[in-house]
Amino acid sequence: DADVTQTPRNRITKTGKRIMLECSQTKGHDRMYWYRQDPGLGLRLIYYSFDVKDINKGEISDGYSVSRQAQAKFSLSLESAIPNQTALYFCATSDLGAGEDNEQFFGPGTRLTVL
Amino acid sequence: QKEVEQNSGPLSVPEGAIASLNCTYSDRVSQSFFWYRQYSGKSPELIMSIYSNGDKEDGRFTAQLNKASQYVSLLIRDSQPSDSATYLCAVNPRPSGSARQLTFGSGTQLTVLP
Numbered sequence: 001d002a003d004v005t006q007t008p009r010n011r012i013t014k015t016g017k018r019i020m021l022e023c024s025q026t027k028g029h030d031r032m033y034w035y036r037q038d039p040g041l042g043l044r045l046i047y048y049s050f051d052v053k054d055i056n057k058g059e060i061s062d063g064y065s066v067s068r069q070a071q072a073k074f075s076l077s078l079e080s081a082i083p084n085q086t087a088l089y090f091c092a093t094s095d096l097g098a099g100e101d102n103e104q105f106f107g108p109g110t111r112l113t114v115l
Numbered sequence: 116q117k118e119v120e121q122n123s124g125p126l127s128v129p130e131g132a133i134a135s136l137n138c139t140y141s142d143r144v145s146q147s148f149f150w151y152r153q154y155s156g157k158s159p160e161l162i163m164s165i166y167s168n169g170d171k172e173d174g175r176f177t178a179q180l181n182k183a184s185q186y187v188s189l190l191i192r193d194s195q196p197s198d199s200a201t202y203l204c205a206v207n208p209r210p211s212g213s214a215r216q217l218t219f220g221s222g223t224q225l226t227v228l229p
Contacts, residue, residue: 033216040123042203042221043159058216090158103149104205104217106158 003027004107006091012113013081021076021110023091031094032074033104034058034066036087043090049074081114088112118142119206121220129228134191136223138204141185147207148180148187152200153222159203163189194227201225 004025013019023032034046045058047066055066063085067075078085091107120139128134136150147166151159165171165178165187177190187206191198204220 040221043219045216048216103161103164105161109158 004091004093004105006089006107006110008110009108010111012115014115015082017081019078019081019112021078021089021091021112023074023076023107025072025091025093025107027093027095027105028071029093029095029105030071032068033092033094034064034074034076035090035092036060036085037090037109038087046076046089078112078114081112083114086112086114118218119204119220121202121204121223123221124224125226126223127226127228128194130194130196132194132227134194134198134225134227136189136191136202136204136225137186138188138206138220139186140204140206140218142206143182143185145182145185145206148178149205149217150176150178150187150189151203151205151219152198153203154200191225194225196227196229199226 007022031050033048035043036046037043044060046060046064047058049055049068052068052071065077089110089112092104094104118141149161150163152162153159163173163176163178165180168180168182171178175192179188201222201224203222205217207217
């Protein structure tokens, strides 16, 4: 079974709809991240969480919100989806205090299309 | 200036050749450097990490770090068609022990020609 899972894997929605992308991990990592990837722009950090009580904005948090329901679960919400939020979204995890500094492990991604 | 810069490519090399991928970064206090491989439509996969100046070898992959010049490179020896992918450079732009985020370059697309 995959260590980091994301649901749904694909989603098509309409402008103005609220949607949630979910991430679960069995790696036992404390830190979780949400990225979006657009062609030519690489990975950009949306939000990150270092533990259940810690939520931080990343580079491009406007229009997004997150919830860390448990150590293993980190959800990303688009309150009112717009077409320029069409992208590939990745969840990632890393281990607090690991010997290797901030190696991140990625989920399979969610392809979101906003019409 | 972008914090982490890579040539977008595409970079094409013949099978069996050495592929050389380069990355420069702007924050001098960066301590941790990573190379991820990403196949089309798939998630990034960590292939190398490097923290000290010099070379680090793992199989056909060698990462090279030069903090004075602020660049990190990835060499792939005996390139195979299965190495065709986008390679992402990632940098932890803070000293070790502080907030641990990564900044990613936009990636270099590598094609290995049979």
